Amino acid sequence: MKTELTLNGEKVEIEAPGDMPLLWALRDRLGMTGTKYGCGIAQCGACTVHVDGEPTPACITPIASVSGSEVTTIEGVAGREADAIRKAWQAIDVPQCGYCQSGQIMAAIALLEGNRSPGDDEIDEAMNGNLCRCATYIRIRRAIKDAAASLG
Amino acid sequence: MTIEIETGPLSWRPDEGGPPAGPPLQRVTRRQMLTGMGATTAFVFGVSLLGHSPRARADRTAAGLENVRGGDATPSLFISIEKDGTVKLTCHRSEMGQQVWTSLAQILADELEADWDRVEIVQAIGHPRYGSQNTDGSRSVRRNFTRLRHAGAGMRQMLEAAAAGRWGVEAGSCRARGHRVVHAETGRSLGYGELAAEAARQPVPGEDAIRLKERRDWRYIGRPVASLTVPRIVKGEGTFGIDVRLPDMVHAVVARPPVVFGRLKSVDDTAALERPGVLRTVRLDSPEAPAGFKPLGGVAVVAEDTWSAMKGRDALEIEWEPGPNGDYDSEAFRRKLVETARKPGAVRRSRGDVGAALESGSKRISADYYVPHLSQSPMEPPAATARWDGDEVEVWACVQAPQVARTAIAETCGIEPDAVTVHVTWLGGAFGRKSKPDFAVEAALIAREVGRPVKLTWSREDALRHGYYHSVSAQHLEGALDEDGRCTAFLHRTVFPPIPSTFEAGVDEPSWGELRLGATDNPFVVPNLQLESGPAPAKVRIGWLRSVANVHHAFAIQSFAAELAAAAGRDPKDYLLELIGPPRLVDPREEGAQYDNYGDPMDEYPIDTGRLAHVVKMAAEMAGWGRKTGQRRGLGIAAHRSFLSYVATVVEVEVDSEGRLRIPGVWSAIDAGTVVNTRHVESQMEGGALYGLSNALYGEITAKNGAIEQSNFPSWRIMRMGESPRRFEVKIMESNAPPAGVGEPPTPPAAPALANAIAAATGKRIRRLPIFGPGKDRLDPGEESS
Numbered sequence: 001m002k003t004e005l006t007l008n009g010e011k012v013e014i015e016a017p018g019d020m021p022l023l024w025a026l027r028d029r030l031g032m033t034g035t036k037y038g039c040g041i042a043q044c045g046a047c048t049v050h051v052d053g054e055p056t057p058a059c060i061t062p063i064a065s066v067s068g069s070e071v072t073t074i075e076g077v078a079g080r081e082a083d084a085i086r087k088a089w090q091a092i093d094v095p096q097c098g099y100c101q102s103g104q105i106m107a108a109i110a111l112l113e114g115n116r117s118p119g120d121d122e123i124d125e126a127m128n129g130n131l132c133r134c135a136t137y138i139r140i141r142r143a144i145k146d147a148a149a150s151l152g
Numbered sequence: 153m154t155i156e157i158e159t160g161p162l163s164w165r166p167d168e169g170g171p172p173a174g175p176p177l178q179r180v181t182r183r184q185m186l187t188g189m190g191a192t193t194a195f196v197f198g199v200s201l202l203g204h205s206p207r208a209r210a211d212r213t214a215a216g217l218e219n220v221r222g223g224d225a226t227p228s229l230f231i232s233i234e235k236d237g238t239v240k241l242t243c244h245r246s247e248m249g250q251q252v253w254t255s256l257a258q259i260l261a262d263e264l265e266a267d268w269d270r271v272e273i274v275q276a277i278g279h280p281r282y283g284s285q286n287t288d289g290s291r292s293v294r295r296n297f298t299r300l301r302h303a304g305a306g307m308r309q310m311l312e313a314a315a316a317g318r319w320g321v322e323a324g325s326c327r328a329r330g331h332r333v334v335h336a337e338t339g340r341s342l343g344y345g346e347l348a349a350e351a352a353r354q355p356v357p358g359e360d361a362i363r364l365k366e367r368r369d370w371r372y373i374g375r376p377v378a379s380l381t382v383p384r385i386v387k388g389e390g391t392f393g394i395d396v397r398l399p400d401m402v403h404a405v406v407a408r409p410p411v412v413f414g415r416l417k418s419v420d421d422t423a424a425l426e427r428p429g430v431l432r433t434v435r436l437d438s439p440e441a442p443a444g445f446k447p448l449g450g451v452a453v454v455a456e457d458t459w460s461a462m463k464g465r466d467a468l469e470i471e472w473e474p475g476p477n478g479d480y481d482s483e484a485f486r487r488k489l490v491e492t493a494r495k496p497g498a499v500r501r502s503r504g505d506v507g508a509a510l511e512s513g514s515k516r517i518s519a520d521y522y523v524p525h526l527s528q529s530p531m532e533p534p535a536a537t538a539r540w541d542g543d544e545v546e547v548w549a550c551v552q553a554p555q556v557a558r559t560a561i562a563e564t565c566g567i568e569p570d571a572v573t574v575h576v577t578w579l580g581g582a583f584g585r586k587s588k589p590d591f592a593v594e595a596a597l598i599a600r601e602v603g604r605p606v607k608l609t610w611s612r613e614d615a616l617r618h619g620y621y622h623s624v625s626a627q628h629l630e631g632a633l634d635e636d637g638r639c640t641a642f643l644h645r646t647v648f649p650p651i652p653s654t655f656e657a658g659v660d661e662p663s664w665g666e667l668r669l670g671a672t673d674n675p676f677v678v679p680n681l682q683l684e685s686g687p688a689p690a691k692v693r694i695g696w697l698r699s700v701a702n703v704h705h706a707f708a709i710q711s712f713a714a715e716l717a718a719a720a721g722r723d724p725k726d727y728l729l730e731l732i733g734p735p736r737l738v739d740p741r742e743e744g745a746q747y748d749n750y751g752d753p754m755d756e757y758p759i760d761t762g763r764l765a766h767v768v769k770m771a772a773e774m775a776g777w778g779r780k781t782g783q784r785r786g787l788g789i790a791a792h793r794s795f796l797s798y799v800a801t802v803v804e805v806e807v808d809s810e811g812r813l814r815i816p817g818v819w820s821a822i823d824a825g826t827v828v829n830t831r832h833v834e835s836q837m838e839g840g841a842l843y844g845l846s847n848a849l850y851g852e853i854t855a856k857n858g859a860i861e862q863s864n865f866p867s868w869r870i871m872r873m874g875e876s877p878r879r880f881e882v883k884i885m886e887s888n889a890p891p892a893g894v895g896e897p898p899t900p901p902a903a904p905a906l907a908n909a910i911a912a913a914t915g916k917r918i919r920r921l922p923i924f925g926p927g928k929d930r931l932d933p934g935e936e937s938s
């Protein structure tokens with residue numbers, strides 16, 4: 001079946017079974033591999049995308065359920081918060097292997113979009129669904145604060 | 153194989169925008185991407201990276217730098233200079249988050265006097281010409297430091313010689329600096345790009361003629377140079393093993409026997425083949441022991457996309473024969489291991505008379521420690537893509553050891569290694585799992601059957617159930633104290649299924665190579681000291697995990713050090729320093745051990761107790777050791793030398809009245825000799841310690857009827873953001889000593905420092921890991937003062 005949605009600001013039509021998770025439609029049908037597979041059951045956050053602005057695990061989101069929605073991925077996410085997060089991430093080299101970082105960054109941007117000065121507890125809560133086996137958590141926390149500070 | 157593909161397809165400028173561009177990664181238009189079928193669109197791999205523009209490629213047959221320390225340092229092996237001045241540096245090690253692209257480039261670019269912003273990285277394919285490419289053992293920097301400095305300096309001198317020739321002046325009067333060669337007397341200068349072609353024709357200088365830069369003149373080495381990968385990572389770019397896409401590619405997943413050496417009894421794939429998108433199934437043979445890097449066998453489901461392949465696999469009706477390991481029950485095995493560890497074992501190192509000293513001490517204590525199987529579980533599960541052309545195969549995979557992958561594929565497929573090209577992608581974490589290329593072999597086998605390029609993806613469940621697990625271990629320690637509380641006897645007995653069992657069926661005694669990881673190299677000054685080992689059969693595939701046997705050896709020895717301190721009524725930090733003793737060099741070979749010092753010379757990398765004591769004092773000072781921590785709060789310390797580096801770590805814990813634990817802070821000091829990138833060493837210190845803490849808190853792989861019980865993140869738990877410490881301080885000791893390991897040494901002290909902190913906070917002594925687990929978040933009251 002065909003699903004129409006807005007992907008990174010552009011209208012697209014995806015030909016895929018309606019129950020195919022958005023993750024695999026993005027990766028295998030559209031060749032957009034920035035969104036990562038980590039667990040397939042929404043336990044690790046590597047596949048986090050924004051659906052109508054909300055951080056969402058793409059691995060359990062059937063493509064049919066986002067028909068007509070606005071989907072944003074790491075490849076297309078933009079705006080003041082996204083710029084600030086990317087800059088802060090690079091300033092202290094948050095990522096190690098980088099595999100989970102698309103999801104980390106998407107979660108962090110969503111956090112800052114809703115809260116311009118998150119404290120430690122709020123950061124922990126917002127980011128708790130995003131696993132990092134390299135354990136870059138110390139730098140993620142610091143970079144989110146740096147990004148928030150840069151937004152004033 | 154032609155030179156055009158020799159360095160693989162993954163090349164890009166670190167600072168360029170947009171997706172991987174140009175020939176190596178050709179991107180189709182947006183319209184194609186969004187309307188086409190996945191298999192025929194998007195990224196195209198395998199096209200020549202090295203085009204036809206002139207570049208500096210030295211004559212490799214010229215006598216010169218083939219045999220410098222660490223291997224062949226012929227400049228053209230690692231460096232090519234484009235006409236426009238772009239310097240392409242080949243990284244022959246795998247990038248897995250340790251920032252090896254950046255650190256090896258720093259070494260080359262520093263000696264080459266290249267501008268950092270004109271450097272590009274080319275990821276090497278797996279090939280013997282590079283010497284060892286095994287990205288493990290924390291040795292990429294230390295084994296290549298001298299070699300890459302020579303390669304960089306050699307190319308710099310060839311550029312100088314080229315300029316001298318152009319100007320008709322003495323080579324000695326020309327100096328390369330900042331991407332130009334300058335003739336000081338006349339003020340003339342030429343850029344590297346302008347000299348590239350002539351430099352390539354210069355003879356490679358001999359080792360004696362090489363002028364390495366003085367340490368004080370280093371501009372990149374020793375600095376916090378920014379990562380070459382991060383600018384791409386933040387945009388979702390970069391190609392991991394799971395991201396590879398080829399034209400006409402199909403996708404596969406494999407149903408493997410749940411028990412190692414189990415076999416397929418029967419399969420009905422009717423329902424699977426009826427699923428939309430499923431193309432076919434492929435049967436894979438189960439291996440005979442030893443396991444090696446052979447695929448486990450089973451049934452592959454091939455489909456148009458990954459998800460359809462996974463759904464197809466779910467629809468397979470399979471019966472398995474469990475085979476010889478079907479009796480493996482990890483809980484029963486644990487009891488056996490502990491029993492073995494309590495009996496006298498084979499003596500592997502001995503000083504004094506530990507038996508007599510244990511008898512004659514005024515106080516004697518003993519303890520049993522247990523560390524379960526662990527899974528490396530990098531966030532990117534194993535993945536590989538294979539494409540056959542006649543009898544030749546190309547494989548793209550997230551492998552730590554591409555030469556090993558090449559050999560394993562050649563052997564399994566019955567072809568020559570030269571018919572196999574292994575391209576190394578980025579590795580989405582590795583931690584030892586991706587040193588074992590069984591998944592790359594699987595991809596090659598399936599693709600040969602299918603006759604189309606195949607990407608094989610492992611699900612998280614596959615990765616957890618079909619691992620090469622860190623060995624389960626039981627250790628028994630005994631110690632004696634004299635009347636003044638000094639330790640007079642130290643007995644360490646270690647029992648675990650050894651890694652060599654994976655490569656030679658039936659091996660059941662720990663190897664010298666594993667004992668040297670924290671056991672034979674025990675630095676304690678105790679007058680009577682003995683190491684023993686005991687037998688344990690392997691029932692799963694045993695393999696390396698970050699820091700390997702140091703994980704369990706440091707846990708036992710450093711926990712027991714604190715237990716001895718408690719028995720003596722002494723401060724654990726002071727007592728640890730007393731056990732380490734005065735500054736001296738320890739040589740386990742003098743006490744009966746076979747000891748190879750991680751393959752590096754003892755005179756250059758001695759076991760130096762002074763350096764170990766130094767990091768202990770530093771970490772203690774950083775943490776404010778001795779301060780009042782408040783009720784149910786405590787500090788624990790542990791120190792350990794591994795991979796030739798010294799690390800001490802202090803962990804602070806707070807345990808509430810219901811047994812819930814928090815880690816407010818961690819302080820850690822490392823002496824790794826000369827450090828190439830201070831920022832990334834700090835990152836390894838943070839990540840390595842938290843890796844150790846995560847495994848100690850939650851990590852456990854168990855088996856029942858031979859099958860692994862964990863399957864995904866609810867049952868295999870790793871540390872989350874909310875559980876990570878709010879405070880983490882790192883100190884890198886200033887040192888001119890030769891570079892030592894960094895990727896692994898931060899891990900071993902973390903678990904014992906945590907256990908010692910819990911003991912300080914609560915009186916509970918943790919001797920069995922993990923401390924918590926899936927659904928378990930509180931210390932058992934029963935563990936109080938055990």
